[in-house]
Structure formats: structure tokens, C-alpha cells
Amino acid sequence: MGPKRMPGDVWVERKGKVVKVMRCPTEEESINYDTTRRNVISVMNRIHREVIDPQKYLEQARHRDHADLMLLAYPDNLSSYDENMEVELKMENCVSIETLVKNVGQILKGKFLLGRTITPSSKLVGVDAGVEDPEGKRAMRLGLFNYSVNAKMGKSDFEAVLPLGTMLIVKNPVFKKPCDGPASYGLIVDNPADVEILSPRRIESLFPGVQWKSDLPHESRMQLNSLLWEFSPDQSDLEIATKLKNVGNKAFVENRSTDAIRFYDVALEYLSDLEEQITPAVSTLLVDILSNKAAALIKLDCFNSALICTGKALGINNGHVKAIYRHAKALIGLGRYSEGGEFLDEKLTQFSSLGDDILRLRTILPELLKPPGKEIICALLNPRQKDSNLPQKDLPVGMVDRIAEFRGPIQLKKSKICKGEGLFATQDLEPGTVLLVCKPFAGLYVNPEEKKTFLDSTTPNEYLVGVMANKIWLDPQLGRDLYALFAGPELKTSTDNEDPKMRKVDIARIRQICSFNFTGSSCSKEENEKFISCGVWIPASKINHNCIDANVMYVHHDSSLVMMVITFRKVKKGEEILMSYVDAMQPLERRDFMKSHDFICKCRLCELDRSESPALIAKRDQLVKSLAYDPDTNLYPFHPLILGRDMVTIDKVEILRAASPDMNFAMTCSGIYTIAAVVLLDQRRYVECLSILEKVYAVIENVPTNFMHRAHAETILICCMRMGKKKAVLEKWTEELRKYCRLYAGTLEHVRLGDYPRIPEDLKKFGITFFTDTD
Ligand SMILES: C[S@@+](CC[C@H](N)C(=O)[O-])C[C@H]1O[C@@H](n2cnc3c(N)ncnc32)[C@H](O)[C@@H]1O
Numbered sequence: 001m002g003p004k005r006m007p008g009d010v011w012v013e014r015k016g017k018v019v020k021v022m023r024c025p026t027e028e029e030s031i032n033y034d035t036t037r038r039n040v041i042s043v044m045n046r047i048h049r050e051v052i053d054p055q056k057y058l059e060q061a062r063h064r065d066h067a068d069l070m071l072l073a074y075p076d077n078l079s080s081y082d083e084n085m086e087v088e089l090k091m092e093n094c095v096s097i098e099t100l101v102k103n104v105g106q107i108l109k110g111k112f113l114l115g116r117t118i119t120p121s122s123k124l125v126g127v128d129a130g131v132e133d134p135e136g137k138r139a140m141r142l143g144l145f146n147y148s149v150n151a152k153m154g155k156s157d158f159e160a161v162l163p164l165g166t167m168l169i170v171k172n173p174v175f176k177k178p179c180d181g182p183a184s185y186g187l188i189v190d191n192p193a194d195v196e197i198l199s200p201r202r203i204e205s206l207f208p209g210v211q212w213k214s215d216l217p218h219e220s221r222m223q224l225n226s227l228l229w230e231f232s233p234d235q236s237d238l239e240i241a242t243k244l245k246n247v248g249n250k251a252f253v254e255n256r257s258t259d260a261i262r263f264y265d266v267a268l269e270y271l272s273d274l275e276e277q278i279t280p281a282v283s284t285l286l287v288d289i290l291s292n293k294a295a296a297l298i299k300l301d302c303f304n305s306a307l308i309c310t311g312k313a314l315g316i317n318n319g320h321v322k323a324i325y326r327h328a329k330a331l332i333g334l335g336r337y338s339e340g341g342e343f344l345d346e347k348l349t350q351f352s353s354l355g356d357d358i359l360r361l362r363t364i365l366p367e368l369l370k371p372p373g374k375e376i377i378c379a380l381l382n383p384r385q386k387d388s389n390l391p392q393k394d395l396p397v398g399m400v401d402r403i404a405e406f407r408g409p410i411q412l413k414k415s416k417i418c419k420g421e422g423l424f425a426t427q428d429l430e431p432g433t434v435l436l437v438c439k440p441f442a443g444l445y446v447n448p449e450e451k452k453t454f455l456d457s458t459t460p461n462e463y464l465v466g467v468m469a470n471k472i473w474l475d476p477q478l479g480r481d482l483y484a485l486f487a488g489p490e491l492k493t494s495t496d497n498e499d500p501k502m503r504k505v506d507i508a509r510i511r512q513i514c515s516f517n518f519t520g521s522s523c524s525k526e527e528n529e530k531f532i533s534c535g536v537w538i539p540a541s542k543i544n545h546n547c548i549d550a551n552v553m554y555v556h557h558d559s560s561l562v563m564m565v566i567t568f569r570k571v572k573k574g575e576e577i578l579m580s581y582v583d584a585m586q587p588l589e590r591r592d593f594m595k596s597h598d599f600i601c602k603c604r605l606c607e608l609d610r611s612e613s614p615a616l617i618a619k620r621d622q623l624v625k626s627l628a629y630d631p632d633t634n635l636y637p638f639h640p641l642i643l644g645r646d647m648v649t650i651d652k653v654e655i656l657r658a659a660s661p662d663m664n665f666a667m668t669c670s671g672i673y674t675i676a677a678v679v680l681l682d683q684r685r686y687v688e689c690l691s692i693l694e695k696v697y698a699v700i701e702n703v704p705t706n707f708m709h710r711a712h713a714e715t716i717l718i719c720c721m722r723m724g725k726k727k728a729v730l731e732k733w734t735e736e737l738r739k740y741c742r743l744y745a746g747t748l749e750h751v752r753l754g755d756y757p758r759i760p761e762d763l764k765k766f767g768i769t770f771f772t773d774t775d
Pocket residue numbers: 415417418419420421422484485486516517541542543544545546597598599600601602
């Protein structure tokens with residue numbers, strides 16, 4: 001890339017015999033270039049025409065000649081909401097491009113830009129288009145982040161995302177300088193609530209007399225077949241509303257629900273005057289748009305707002321089948337299952353034929369009122385294939401609709417281990433008790449085929465921020481739920497539901513909430529996992545951390561993203577529910593929560609780890625490394641002398657934490673496990689084998705259940721059988737094995753997937769039946 005140049009720098013470039021004197025443009029020159037109408041139109045049309053994907057774009061950006069294709073710098077200093085950001089749509093608050101340019105980098109709070117798109121739009125990271133103001137002298141690029149999050153370059157019809165000639169308002173605008181390099185200057189919007197599409201009719205009523213002084217560029221028009229916003233004088237309001245509804249429907253079908261809602265809203269504006277003298281045609285269209293808007297809101301889990309739409313639709317036509325169905329769906333989405341049932345019963349009595357969908361919905365309601373059944377638990381736990389980093393099997397078709405939000409015997413209280421809140425058991429709990437089943441507030445699943453493309457254009461965190469921002473914009477009541485989550489040490493959590501701030505899209509807060517409450521897997525291109533599965537789950541986000549004394553495990557199903565929190569050990573009434581945010585078996589330096597969560601863990605294990613001298617830690621590492629086991633090949637070069645030496649080493653490792661054997665994680669290393677579970681077992685040195693395995697078991701019992709637990713329990717059981725231990729001992733280890741099959745996979749059948757699939761048959765010889773009637 002060469003040296004970093006500063007504005008005004010001069011240098012010489014040679015290409016063969018040609019010598020060129022180059023000069024890095026000053027800030028003023030760059031801004032002038034980036035706000036010249038001709039340049040903006042030409043660059044944006046080129047991006048649209050060439051369907052530039054982010055990868056291609058990045059390659060082009062390496063060559064300075066193509067700097068004009070640079071995307072707007074990603075927002076980095078997102079603003080926290082304050083009252084000065086409320087915008088009144090009065091002409092005196094309107095700012096021109098000229099004013100924005102004079103205030104580079106400043107948020108013009110309480111102001112708005114009235115703009116019109118003069119180029120087709122595209123998407124690199126945000127939705128990107130050229131805009132002008134009514135004066136039409138200058139233009140600039142507009143980057144809408146967190147807008148139309150599902151639109152994809154080359155896949156979406158951008159004329160339906162942000163059509164040419166769209167008039168819009170950008171509230172609290174900020175003209176931004178690129179962070180680094182020769183990127184374009186432009187207007188950035190990160191808050192979806194700051195963008196409002198205005199219909200020609202609304203422009204007239206809000207700003208009478210405002211005229212666009214220039215025409216839409218020929219170059220832009222040439223790329224499109226028709227213009228959405230050009231209505232012929234003889235088109236009626238009903239026709240215009242129908243046209244806009246169809247654009248909304250197209251967006252909905254393409255899974256761009258937020259776009260759909262924007263167009264349905266504009267369509268509704270055209271019907272507002274007609275509502276006074278409602279004709280059958282107006283009534284039909286109105287109900288259709290309201291019901292379709294409800295469908296889009298339901299897709300985004302904005303159930304409160306969906307309910308308002310279906311309520312209005314049913315007020316006009318109480319037998320509208322889709323509105324009835326969606327009304328019930330919204331009630332169910334809000335967890336108001338009984339009300340949903342009563343509503344449907346009333347409608348089913350009133351109208352004889354409401355169709356199969358409604359009948360099906362009615363039949364699943366009783367199941368939603370009960371705690372999750374075995375079938376659901378098994379499907380959610382269903383482990384990934386052995387030795388594969390592919391996702392779990394999808395849930396059976398339709399199952400996700402049968403999964404209710406569930407909260408077991410727990411309550412929210414002030415935590416004892418941190419300043420904030422935590423969850424507490426309200427009764428004694430057995431291992432395997434389901435405490436929470438919840439769907440994410442914002443979730444993301446990207447399958448292996450699409451992972452790379454996804455990560456080329458955004459990050460999972462940014463995507464989730466966009467989803468959350470859109471949800472609160474569309475359903476402000478959801479702010480109360482989301483903003484109750486920890487947002488870092490600087491932002492106080494408000495619990496006052498009446499506080500108007502709780503209903504505003506506060507991007508800075510949302511970002512913090514996302515980073516402190518994010519749960520998920522594999523977010524980098526390099527990481528092993530081939531897919532992305534992550535999100536923010538509100539109820540589970542209230543659970544605090546402990547490395548060694550956690551009592552619950554949390555598992556979310558890879559593709560459906562349904563989260564379950566289950567106890568893996570006994571919990572006493574009043575005890576705090578604790579999970580482990582990281583793998584407790586990692587060394588202390590990798591369990592550093594300061595960076596990710598801003599706290600220092602003071603659990604028994606962290607305190608013990610911190611109390612040890614570097615010499616002792618090095619000695620332990622050296623002992624483990626000296627074992628003859630090769631972790632890369634998983635091989636052990638058996639020889640009695642080598643084994644004898646390693647047995648002495650294992651004794652030494654044990655002694656290093658003799659006072660706290662249940663925290664001796666060095667005993668769980670693969671070398672020691674292999675020596676015990678494979679070598680000693682093969683050599684029939686059962687007493688030594690059992691003694692080591694029991695010590696390892698005492699440590700792993702402290703960590704949330706994973707694939708190891710069943711394997712350890714079954715090896716101990718095998719060893720005990722071979723030793724001819726008493727039935728009571730065998731019963732005890734059989735029960736341990738059952739426990740971990742249930743906890744890990746939800747079913748005793750899981751035993752068949754281990755190294756000893758015939759354990760149930762072997763146990764019969766000792767008079768023990770592995771499979772129980774209740775499982
Ligand atoms: C996901 S939240 C957990 C719920 C949070 N306590 C609340 O009131 O919303 C994570 C935050 O809780 C706090 N926390 C969790 N476990 C902790 C612990 N063991 N010690 C201190 N703070 C902890 C930290 O501030 C952390 O960033």
C-alpha cells in the first residue's frame with residue numbers, strides 16, 4: 001500500500017519512463033469532490049451497475065485510482081440518545097448539504113436534512129445512494145446503516161429497497177469524514193428511526209411550496225425500468241396506495257420486512273383522507289395493508305405493534321381471516337397464550353370456516369401452556385455429529401412454533417456477587433431442571449455455505465445491533481425489555497418504565513448491550529466452526545458468572561436459536577443461578593473477563609489460580625508436557641518404563657493441588673485421561689485406572705456438561721464392571737452415566753454413540769437395566 005499520505009503531501013511516482021508528480025488532496029478538495037453532483041452520480045451509478053460486492057470493492061480500493069469507489073467509513077462513534085435529538089419537522093430545523101459540509105463530523109442534533117435520492121442504491125455495508133437537497137446544487141453519498149439489514153447486493157432489487165427519487169428526511173444528520181485512507185466523505189445514519197421516507201403528498205403538507213430545483217439525472221433513470229414515485233395526474237389515491245402496498249409486499253416476500261413496513265406506512269398515508277368516507281374498496285385495501293404490516297411486524301418479533309395493526313384491521317372487518325390469524329400469532333408471541341386461545345375460540349364460534357391455519361394454531365395452544373416436553377428438549381439438545389464442526393440437526397418442521405417461552409422456579413433479585421441483578425432459585429432444584437426456554441431478542445444463524453460472504457460485508461455484532469435497533473424503532477415497548485440489560489459500567493441501567501428514553505432507539509446503548517450480553521459461536525473467518533450461531537437472549541442475560549461453582553448450563557440450538565438453561569447439579573432454594581461464561585478448563589489468562597465483561601472473577605478457582613507463583617505454574621506445565629502422550633496424534637508410545645515414569649509424574653501433578661483436588665484441572669488433560677482410560681484399562685491395571693479416573697471426574701463435575709462427561713462416566717463404569725465391583729457401586733455409576741446422557745442429549749439412547757455402545761447389554765449381566773421406563 002506504500003506510506004500513509006497526509007492531505008497536501010506531494011510525492012513522485014514512476015511508471016517505466018513516465019514520472020508523475022502526485023499530491024494528496026486537502027480535506028477541502030476531497031469534500032468538494034465528494035459533494036459534486038456529477039461525481040456522486042457517476043460513482044453511485046457505477047457501483048450499482050457493476051454490482052460491486054464487498055470483496056471486489058476491497059480489491060479495487062487497493063489501487064488509489066479507484067478511490068472513488070470507497071464506501072463510507074463505518075460508524076465508529078455512535079451517539080447515545082438524548083432529548084436534544086427529538087426532531088420537530090419544521091422548516092427552520094431543515095439543513096442543507098452546504099451546512100452539513102461546514103460541520104464535518106458533528107451531529108446536528110434536532111435538525112434534519114430533506115433529501116432526495118438521485119442515484120440507484122446499492123449495498124456494501126450500509127445501503128448507499130447519492131442524495132441531493134431541494135436546492136440541487138450539491139449532492140453527497142448517503143450511507144444508511146442498520147437499514148434494510150437483509151438486503152443483499154446482487155440479490156435484492158434495490159429499486160424496491162430505496163427507489164430512485166425517494167424523498168426522505170434524515171434526522172440528527174452527521175456528515176462524516178472517513179476514518180482512514182482515501183475513503184469518501186458522506187452522510188451517515190446509524191439509527192433507523194432517524195430516516196423517514198416521505199410521500200410526495202406528505203412533503204406537500206409538511207413543507208408547502210418546497211420544490212426540487214433539478215431533475216433526476218438521466219444516467220440514473222437509464223438504469224431503471226420505471227420510477228416508483230412518479231404518479232400520473234389521473235392516478236387516484238387508492239391506486240397509489242395499491243402500488244405502494246405492492247412494493248411493500250415484494251419486500252416482505254424478499255424477507256426485507258422493515259422495508260415492507262416503510263412502504264405500507266406510506267401507502268396508509270394515501271388512505272388516511274379516504275377513511276372519512278370509507279368505500280368497500282378503501283376498506284378492503286386498508287385492512288389488507290394493516291394485516292400485511294402485522295405480518296411483517298410478526299416476522300421481526302414486534303408483537304406489540306403487530307397487535308395494534310390487527311386490532312385496527314379487525315375493527316374494520318372482524319372476520320378478516322389473515323388478521324384473525326395474525327392477531328392470535330401476536331398474542332402468542334407476547335406469551336399471552338390463554339388470551340390467544342380465548343380469542344380464537346370466540347372467532348371460531350362466530351365464523352364457521354376460518355381455514356386450516358387457524359385450526360392448527362388453536363391445536364398447539366394447549367401445548368404452549370405446559371413446560372417443554374421431552375420431545376422438544378431432545379430436539380434442542382440433539383448433539384452435533386461426532387468429530388464434526390457442522391451445526392446440529394434442524395428442528396423438525398413446525399416445532400419452533402410449539403416452543404413456548406418458559407421460566408422455571410427462579411426470580412430476579414439483587415446479586416450477591418456483583419453490583420447488578422441475578423437470578424435465584426425459588427425452590428430446591430434437581431440436576432436437569434429446565435429453568436429457561438427462550439428465543440433470542442436478536443439472533444443470527446449463518447450456514448456454512450454463506451458464512452464467508454456474510455463476514456465480508458458485516459460482523460455478527462453489527463448485524464445484531466441493526467436487528468435490535470430496528471425492533472425498538474418498530475415496537476418501542478421492547479425498549480423496556482432490552483434496556484434492562486447490563487450496558488457496561490458507564491451506562492446506568494434505568495428501571496423506570498415510564499422514562500421516555502426507554503422507548504427510543506439508543507444505538508450507543510444497544511451496542512454496549514450487544515457486546516456485554518452476546519452469546520455465540522464462531523465469528524471470525526478463521527475459526528474452526530463452519531457456521532455462525534449467536535444472539536442476545538434477554539432472560540438468560542441476567543445470569544451471572546462463576547468459573548467453578550456454576551450450577552446451570554446454557555445451550556442454544558444452532559439454527560433455530562432457541563436457548564435452554566438447565567441445572568447440571570443440585571441447587572438449593574435461595575441460591576444464585578450461575579453459569580460459566582467461558583470454558584472453565586482454560587487457563588486463568590484466557591478467563592480474563594475484564595476485556596469482554598469488565599469484571600474480575602473472584603470465584604474459588606480464579607482466587608486459587610491467582611495465588612499460585614509463576615514457578616509453580618511453570619512446573620505444572622512442564623510436568624504435563626513431559627508425559628509421553630502426543631496431543632497432535634493422540635498416540636501413546638506404550639512401554640512399561642515410560643508408563644512407570646508417567647505414573648510418577650501424575651502423582652506429582654496431583655500433589656500440586658492436594659488441598660483442593662476438585663480444582664486440579666491439570667488432571668483433566670488429555671495425556672492423563674488417555675493413560676488412565678486407554679493404557680491402564682488395556683493393561684488391566686484397574687485399581688490405578690479407577691483411582692485416576694475418579695480424581696478427574698471430581699474435577700469435571702464442576703463444569704457445565706459437555707461431551708466429556710458421558711465418556712468419563714462410561715469408562716469408570718467399564719472399569720468397575722471389569723473389576724467385578726459390587727452392584728451398589730455399579731448402580732451408582734450407571735446413574736451417573738444416565739444423568740450425563742440426559743443432560744447432554746436429553747435421552748439415554750445417547751449411550752449408543754459412545755466408545756462402549758453395548759454398556760446396556762453388559763450391565764444386564766450384573767442385573768442392572770440401563771433403560772428406565774420414564775426415559
Ligand atoms: C450478562 S450480565 C449478567 C447480569 C447482570 N448482573 C445484570 O444486572 O444485568 C454480565 C455482567 O454482570 C456482571 N457479572 C457477572 N458475573 C460476575 C461476577 N462473577 N463478578 C462480578 N461481576 C459479574 C458483570 O458486570 C458482567 O459484565
